[in-house]
Amino acid sequence: MSAHADTHAHDDHGHHHKETFVTKYIFSQDHKMIAKQYLITGVIVMGIIGILMSLMMRMQIAWPEEPNVIFEALLGKWAPDGVMDADIYLALVTIHGTLMVFFVLTAGLSGTFSNLLIPLQIGARDMASGFLNMISYWLFFLSCVIMILSFFVEFGPAAAGWTIYPPLSALPMAQGGSGMGMTLWLVSMAIFIASSLLGSLNYIVTVINLRTKGMSMTRLPLTIWAFFVTAIIGVVSFPVLLSAALLLIMDRSFGTSFFLSDIFIQGEVLHYQGGSPVLFEHLFWFLGHPEVYIVLLPALGITSEIIATNSRKPIFGYRAMVMSILAIAFLSTIVWGHHMFISGMNPFLGSVFTFTTLLIAIPSAVKAFNYITTLWKGNLQMNPAMLFSIGLVSTFITGGLTGIILGDSALDINVHDTYFVVAHFHLVMGISALYGVFAGIYHWFPKMFGRMMNKNLGYIHFWVTAIAAYGVFFPMHFIGMAGLPRRYYTNSNFPLFDDVANANVLITMFALLGGAVQLVFLYNFVRSIFYGKKAEQNPWKSNTLEWTAPVEHIHGNWPGEIPHVHRWAYDYSKPGHDEDFVPQNVPLYDGEEELQH
Amino acid sequence: MTAFLTIIIVLFIAVAIWQMVKIFDLAQVGASNNQVATDKDNKINGYLMMGFLVFIYVITILSFWYLGDLPLVSNSASEHGPQIDNLMIISMVIIFIVQTFTQFLLHYFAYKYKGEKGRKALFYADNNTLEAIWTFIPVIVLAGLIIYGLFTWTSIMNIDESEDPLVIELYAQQFNWKARYGGEDNTLGMANVRLIDIDRANILGVDESDPNAQDDIITTELHLPVGRPVLFKMRSQDVLHSAYMPHFRAQMNCVPGMITQFGFTPTVTTAQMRERDEIKEKVANINALRAERKEEIEEKGQELLYEFDYLLLCNKICGKSHYNMQMKIVVETQEEYDAWIKEQKTFKNSLTN
Ligand code: HEM
Ligand SMILES: [Cu+2]
Ligand SMILES: [Cu+2]
Numbered sequence: 016m017s018a019h020a021d022t023h024a025h026d027d028h029g030h031h032h033k034e035t036f037v038t039k040y041i042f043s044q045d046h047k048m049i050a051k052q053y054l055i056t057g058v059i060v061m062g063i064i065g066i067l068m069s070l071m072m073r074m075q076i077a078w079p080e081e082p083n084v085i086f087e088a089l090l091g092k093w094a095p096d097g098v099m100d101a102d103i104y105l106a107l108v109t110i111h112g113t114l115m116v117f118f119v120l121t122a123g124l125s126g127t128f129s130n131l132l133i134p135l136q137i138g139a140r141d142m143a144s145g146f147l148n149m150i151s152y153w154l155f156f157l158s159c160v161i162m163i164l165s166f167f168v169e170f171g172p173a174a175a176g177w178t179i180y181p182p183l184s185a186l187p188m189a190q191g192g193s194g195m196g197m198t199l200w201l202v203s204m205a206i207f208i209a210s211s212l213l214g215s216l217n218y219i220v221t222v223i224n225l226r227t228k229g230m231s232m233t234r235l236p237l238t239i240w241a242f243f244v245t246a247i248i249g250v251v252s253f254p255v256l257l258s259a260a261l262l263l264i265m266d267r268s269f270g271t272s273f274f275l276s277d278i279f280i281q282g283e284v285l286h287y288q289g290g291s292p293v294l295f296e297h298l299f300w301f302l303g304h305p306e307v308y309i310v311l312l313p314a315l316g317i318t319s320e321i322i323a324t325n326s327r328k329p330i331f332g333y334r335a336m337v338m339s340i341l342a343i344a345f346l347s348t349i350v351w352g353h354h355m356f357i358s359g360m361n362p363f364l365g366s367v368f369t370f371t372t373l374l375i376a377i378p379s380a381v382k383a384f385n386y387i388t389t390l391w392k393g394n395l396q397m398n399p400a401m402l403f404s405i406g407l408v409s410t411f412i413t414g415g416l417t418g419i420i421l422g423d424s425a426l427d428i429n430v431h432d433t434y435f436v437v438a439h440f441h442l443v444m445g446i447s448a449l450y451g452v453f454a455g456i457y458h459w460f461p462k463m464f465g466r467m468m469n470k471n472l473g474y475i476h477f478w479v480t481a482i483a484a485y486g487v488f489f490p491m492h493f494i495g496m497a498g499l500p501r502r503y504y505t506n507s508n509f510p511l512f513d514d515v516a517n518a519n520v521l522i523t524m525f526a527l528l529g530g531a532v533q534l535v536f537l538y539n540f541v542r543s544i545f546y547g548k549k550a551e552q553n554p555w556k557s558n559t560l561e562w563t564a565p566v567e568h569i570h571g572n573w574p575g576e577i578p579h580v581h582r583w584a585y586d587y588s589k590p591g592h593d594e595d596f597v598p599q600n601v602p603l604y605d606g607e608e609e610l611q612h
Numbered sequence: 613m614t615a616f617l618t619i620i621i622v623l624f625i626a627v628a629i630w631q632m633v634k635i636f637d638l639a640q641v642g643a644s645n646n647q648v649a650t651d652k653d654n655k656i657n658g659y660l661m662m663g664f665l666v667f668i669y670v671i672t673i674l675s676f677w678y679l680g681d682l683p684l685v686s687n688s689a690s691e692h693g694p695q696i697d698n699l700m701i702i703s704m705v706i707i708f709i710v711q712t713f714t715q716f717l718l719h720y721f722a723y724k725y726k727g728e729k730g731r732k733a734l735f736y737a738d739n740n741t742l743e744a745i746w747t748f749i750p751v752i753v754l755a756g757l758i759i760y761g762l763f764t765w766t767s768i769m770n771i772d773e774s775e776d777p778l779v780i781e782l783y784a785q786q787f788n789w790k791a792r793y794g795g796e797d798n799t800l801g802m803a804n805v806r807l808i809d810i811d812r813a814n815i816l817g818v819d820e821s822d823p824n825a826q827d828d829i830i831t832t833e834l835h836l837p838v839g840r841p842v843l844f845k846m847r848s849q850d851v852l853h854s855a856y857m858p859h860f861r862a863q864m865n866c867v868p869g870m871i872t873q874f875g876f877t878p879t880v881t882t883a884q885m886r887e888r889d890e891i892k893e894k895v896a897n898i899n900a901l902r903a904e905r906k907e908e909i910e911e912k913g914q915e916l917l918y919e920f921d922y923l924l925l926c927n928k929i930c931g932k933s934h935y936n937m938q939m940k941i942v943v944e945t946q947e948e949y950d951a952w953i954k955e956q957k958t959f960k961n962s963l964t965n
Contacts (some may be wrong), residue, residue: 077618085619101932176929182868183851183930189786190931276869279805279817280786280850292852292867327727329737357854358865359846359872362769366762373754377747383714384746390721392734397657397726398649405661405722409668412714416707419757425764426700429684429861432854432927467647472633474653478660479629482667489671493679498858500927503935509925510918513898518679524618531626535633548647555648588733595732610737 042153044145047568049152050131051463056156057123058452059540061114063533064163068111070530073487075099077523079505093171102191104504105174106166109192112177113162113200117207120310120448122155122214125249128313128455129218129242131463135561136236138227138578140571143220147213154210158203165199173200176502178303181274181295185266188281198267201260208257215246215253222246227560229580234599236559236584237330240337241316244344245309251348252305259298266290296358300351307444308347312340314451315382315411318404320584321458322386324557325401326393327595329585329610332385339378346375356424357431365424372422376415383412394588394595398555399473403454406481407447413485414442417492432502435495438488446484453477456540461554465566466547472539476532483529487522494518558584558598582609651728658726665719669712683858687890689922689943690860691877692768697861699757699764706753771875777843780834782924783816784846784853784866786931789924789939792816793829795958801825805849805868813964817849820963828959834924834941836878837949843875854928857941859885865928878943885943886920895920 043049067089074083082097093103130148134141142148165172174192175184179200187194222243226235235243262273266287274295275287323330330336352360352368386408395401417439420426430436453476460468494515499506506512506519553562560580564572578600586597591607603609649657685697685704725733771777781792781800794800801822808817818825836842846855848866855874856863864874885891898918902909909916926937944952 074619083619101935105929105932105934180852180928186851189851277805278850278868279808282810284806284808287869289869291869293870326725327733329735331736332738332743334738335743357863359867359870362765365769366765369761369765370758373758376754377750380750381743381747385743387714387717387721388736388742390718390725392736393721393725394727394731394733395654395658395722395725396649397654397722401649402657405718408718409715412718413668413711416711419707419754420700420703423699423703423757423761423765425696425761425768426703428768428863429696429700429858431863432856470647470649470653474657475629475632478664481664485668485671490675490679493675493682496682496684497679498683498856498925500856500925502929505935507912508914508936509923509938510898510902510914511923513901513918514894515679516901520618524622527618527622528625531622532629534626535629538633551646554646585737588735590735 042149044141044149045568045570046130046134046142046145046148047463047572049148050127052152053123053126053130053155054456054463056159057118057126058456059537061118061123061159063537065111065114065119066530066533068107068114070526071099072104072107072111073523073526075104075504076506077520079507099504101504102174103171105176105190105502106172106192106196108502109174109176109179109200110162110166110172113173113204115445116177116306116310117204118159118162120314120445120452121249121306122207122211124310124313124448124452124455125218125242125245126152126155126214127452128238128317128459129214129246131459132238132561133218133221133242134225135462135564135572136239136559136584137222137225137230138560138580139221139225140573140577142217143225144217147217151210151213151217154206154213158207158210161199161203161206165196165203168195168199170194170196172196178296178299179263180299181263181266181292182278185263185275186278186280186285198264201264201267205257205260208253208260211249211253215249218242218246219250227577227580230599234580234583237319237333237336237340238313238316238559240340241312241319244340245312245316248305248312248344248347249309252302252309255298256302259295259302262298263295293355293358293360296355297351300354301348303354304351305344305347307440308343310444310448311411311451312343314407314448314454315340317451317455317458318386318407320557320559321400321404321454322389322408323585323587324458324555324596325396325398325404326389327396327587328389328393329587329589330385331388331391332381333583333585335381336385339381342378343375346371346378350375350422353422353424353427356427362424369422369424373419376419376422379411379415383408383415396555398457399468399470399477400454400458400555402474402477402481403450403457406477406484407450407454409481410442410450410484411447413489414439414444414447418443429498430495432500433495434491434499434501437501438491438495441488441491442484446488453480453536458555459561460540460543460547461550461566462561464544464547465550465568466543467550467554468543468547469539472535476536476539479532479535480529483525483532486525487529490518490522494522553598556594556596558586558596560599563598563600586610649727654726654728658723661719661722665715668715668719672711681890681894683894684861687885687888688859688861689878689880689885690862691879692764693861693879695764695767699760702760703757706757768876769874771843771873772841773843775841777841777875778837779843779845781816781845781847782834782855782866784848784855784926784930784937786850787926787933787937788832789834789855789926789937790816791831791834791939792818793831793953793956794824795827795829797824797827799824800845801828801959803847808849811964813962816847818959826958826960829953829956830959830962831956832939834939835949835952836941836943837946838878838881838943840946841875841877844873846872846874851930852928853926853930853937856925856927857922858925859922859941863927881943881945882920882922882941883944885922891920
């Protein structure tokens with residue numbers, strides 16, 4: 016039976032427009048080009064900046080207040096004589112967090128892979144609106160520029176933490192970064208949210224309307240399910256952050272009192288009366304918690320696809336996987352209060368949020384077990400993408416398990432805002448999602464650039480990164496359980512914590528190692544774009560539709576008719592077929608049963 | 613200097629990695645390699661998966677070994693502390709078991725089923741019984757944890773005012789803490805930041821006309837009599853702060869414009885705590901480490917010798933000196949406390965004209 020049926024060998028229907036450099040590379044409306052733009056801007060450039068910031072923070076924590084040539088070079092006036100300033104430490108924390116969560120792992124991750132894969136995997140010629148898609152990218156680009164520019168204003172960028180709780184973020188006299196820096200942060204994020212909403216709406220409409228013949232919702236690859244549900248979560252929750260940001264802007268600039276009341280600062284009483292910072296926390300976390308799933312779900316979707324393909328096995332429990340994505344999406348909107356157990360809100364609310372929070376552990380556990388079962392009796396092809404996917408499952412488990420502690424209000428009292436939290440969320444969301452991004456890049460590089468990445472460099476990249484990630488974030492739990500608060504510029508004023516200082520040095524070493532090995536990735540990535548081995552059409556022998564499209568990118572994705580779909584995406588090693596994969600566009604043979612999933 | 617040396621070392625490592633990269637790269641030129649994993653790759657990476665499993669176990673053991681003296685699960689100094697610690701230990705044991713087991717399965721399968729040419733994977737797409745099992749096991753375990761957790765939480769957060777707790781206000785400002793005691797009547801006078809009058813040294817904005825306020829006592833150290841329930845009323849004058857008292861398993865945010873509260877009963881005096889073996893050992897260890905950094909510490913003008921004290925830390929980002937916003941807590945016997953409080957000035961007498 017031929018696995019490569021139906022689609023190619025049609026002649027070119029050739030709806031060719033005249034393309035200039037500008038319309039092809041810059042103001043492109045083609046989803047594949049926009050995906051690459053997101054990849055370069057969101058993941059690569061913003062990722063490098065975010066990682067550099069984290070390394071500087073780590074060096075400051077390990078060797079507090081010591082002169083450091085790197086600070087001098089990179090921070091300039093913020094590090095007089097190479098000694099990092101306390102204000103700029105908080106700015107680094109803030110902008111690192113913001114860049115990583117929003118720019119790299121929301122826009123970068125979804126922007127790259129939703130854009131690339133939604134049309135290609137559902138069999139559409141492009142996004143529902145190429146124009147909106149282009150606008151979405153350029154708004155994102157603008158928000159990046161503004162965020163970076165905030166480093167060059169007089170009193171530095173926003174420094175109130177990525178959660179920007181008022182009054183700290185609202186009052187310029189409370190902190191240098193709360194002046195112009197915070198204004199730019201808010202403007203940048205408002206634009207970012209607009210971009211994200213346009214993108215999400217586009218993804219949702221495309222998935223609903225543009226699926227090719229035969230691509231029913233129950234035949235959608237899990238990647239698409241994940242991207243689709245992620246977009247819905249985004250549309251539900253980002254507007255709430257936008258409104259919080261707008262109200263904060265009003266408090267800052269127009270004297271309203273939404274979040275402020277009874278404030279005495281720098282010798283004067285301010286006029287604010289009747290507002291509540293706790294209200295802001297509610298609004299922020301109504302986005303903030305779903306946000307971690309906006310970051311995580313696409314990564315899990317990518318992993319589902321890659322693990323199935325490289326195990327040469329169907330993903331185990333397709334239906335349960337879809338159900339857990341939906342359950343996670345729903346539950347994620349009613350757990351935000353677990354960030355606020357000790358914010359001063361009513362303790363009874365705390366109980367409710369503990370309950371909903373621990374509920375969300377159930378679909379997460381189902382997903383983890385289903386991944387593990389997918390590996391069982393597989394024929395695992397250890398491509399770099401597969402390694403990163405397995406790595407993701409590993410960090411997802413390690414990081415997720417400590418959520419049981421943080422979600423339990425009684426236990427959170429004591430570890431809230433300590434390094435225990437930093438360890439938890441970096442593993443479960445930061446590193447996991449980052450692995451998802453890497454897995455996606457290795458896997459779909461041939462689709463994006465028509466060339467292969469070097470696998471041996473991929474192996475080095477994975478193994479060193481994996482060791483560094485555990486080396487950084489695993490011992491960090493213990494530092495947290497020693498009571499060390501996060502967002503501290505130095506711990507040297509607390510002899511109490513002197514006995515974790517050496518551990519902090521070790522963690523920093525691992526962080527530097529992890530940072531260094533990303534250079535291998537960068538080299539591999541850039542080099543492969545130009546000199547990589549030319550890719551075959553379906554290098555991983557995968558079932559999904561994107562691999563039926565020609566290697567060379569064309570407008571409209573398929574030269575002839577769009578392939579029709581006859582089966583789900585996971586017919587790997589199906590009995591009755593010679594090959595160990597059966598692409599979705601291959602019709603069922605006489606008497607073949609489609610798996611009832 | 614250490615920083616500089618380390619950076620150099622890291623640079624060397626980077627160069628070494630770089631060289632490795634080059635070698636790999638050159639070795640591949642000309643080989644008919646299409647960059648898809650071969651059986652050999654599968655094998656090597658399969659073994660590395662087992663190696664990584666060992667790495668995870670080793671780093672777990674080492675972390676427990678070197679950092680396993682966990683102040684947040686031992687030596688609590690409040691009545692509800694052991695409750696939290698028990699729950700924490702139970703949770704950690706469960707996590708430890710699940711972690712060990714699932715990481716084993718994941719990495720072992722990755723090793724066991726590493727791909728070989730010609731072998732076919734098992735077409736195995738679903739099994740409702742299995743999935744029901746791993747839905748229900750977490751449900752049961754989590755239900756237990758939730759119930760235990762909620763009982764603990766409720767008993768901590770519901771403050772029983774009939775026990776006549778000592779009422780103390782914790783007042784936060786950038787970047788220090790004040791404590792205000794109710795005085796003889798154990799009742800705090802009204803206060804609002806609008807009443808702050810720096811010239812008259814009314815720094816907390818206490819209402820001078822309130823009779824309850826006259827005998828209030830404002831201090832920069834927090835003294836607590838052992839065994840008596842304390843009810844903290846938290847206030848902040850400028851931005852969010854968080855009153856974190858790790859030894860007492862206590863934390864609550866201080867929110868401008870509102871009064872938050874938290875209550876606990878201290879059970880171990882500072883003097884008793886200093887006599888505990890674990891604490892002695894910890895202090896000795898810290899002092900040994902400090903001795904190595906003698907010059908640096910003295911240069912900063914800090915005391916070289918560390919002595920154990922309970923602390924109140926700020927645990928909510930509040931600006932530049934967030935990292936140094938602390939207050940000493942002293943737990944002492946009722947007599948010591950009485951003697952101390954008698955020496956403090958009352959609010960009425962602390963005002964200047
Ligand atoms: C290269 C590996 C990384 C290292 C070494 C690292 C290190 C750090 C450090 C030192 C902090 C400051 C902790 C504190 O003082 O509170 C921090 C904060 C943070 N990081 Fe990372 N990070 C890394 C990657 C990531 C990734 C991939 C994410 C994506 C989610 C991320 C998200 C955050 C967030 C949200 C914060 C909190 C910011 C805040 O407190 O406002 N980090 N990170
Ligand atoms: Cu959350
Ligand atoms: Cu603070």
